[in-house]
Amino acid sequence: MKQILQIPTEEDWDDYKSDLDQKYAYKMFFGKNLTEARLLFEGAVIERTEELRFMPVIPFRYYIFAYCQYLTSTEVLGRWDASDAASCFLRLVESKLSDESDAISPIMNELMPTIEYVAKNQVLFDADVDIYGDFNEIFSEIRRLVQM
Template sequence: MNEMKIPDESDWEDFDPRSSIDTDDCHYYYFGKSNSEMRESFERNVVLCGNGLRFMPIKPFQYYVLGFRDYVLNMGVEIWGRSDAASVYLNVILNVLEKKPAFVIPIFDQLKDSINYVAENQALYDADQAIYGSFIERRKKIFQLAGQH
């Protein structure tokens, strides 16, 4: 998958943003925005925006999870919330793999280096294991579900 376009109305087909508060937030924050535009939203509320990825149709998910990946990898150590960002990133991938593997498998090659980096640098993200659990263990589950042993 090379350069992807911003998901348009047809990519959100069969998506009802009014079906729940989660889908409404997801559509509100993401629809029609580029990944570079989403950076500001991630900085304001990474937990809400990151978790919103779980409620998207396939094309928007595949586009925006790559933007979230870039945000998590390039956010800098001075950013408040970096521990939440790293944890949410791994959780979203794990959750979507568990429930909708066809969303993740086609782009997994574009995600695996970032998954490894985040898992191996939990301390860099200031993500205390007592609070966030083990990123290494989460990575193991992700790779098992993706068929990457």
């Protein structure tokens, strides 16, 4: 399956009103294109990562690519939260593969270039191994989970 190319509709958000986390994610992301959504990650990457974690499948499969755009842009590098952005992204992918593989497996081919870029550039993201762990080890675990 390829990445979802159109902005998720209200119907794509399923029954988001019955879950507080999904309701907040809807409030933040609904109706935004990838460029608009990418801006949401600036200065609040941990919060946006958590919103992605709890999104219904279709919005998740769309908005994860706003995160990819953010991570591969030059504007993230040198930011005070670049290390958090990189680590949270890798941990989100690892968690989704482990706990909700149906939500993420169909888009792994499209995500893999960003995953590999982040994992191979830990120093670029100023992510101290003692704090964030070794990104290459997380990448190895992601690859292992993909092959399961």
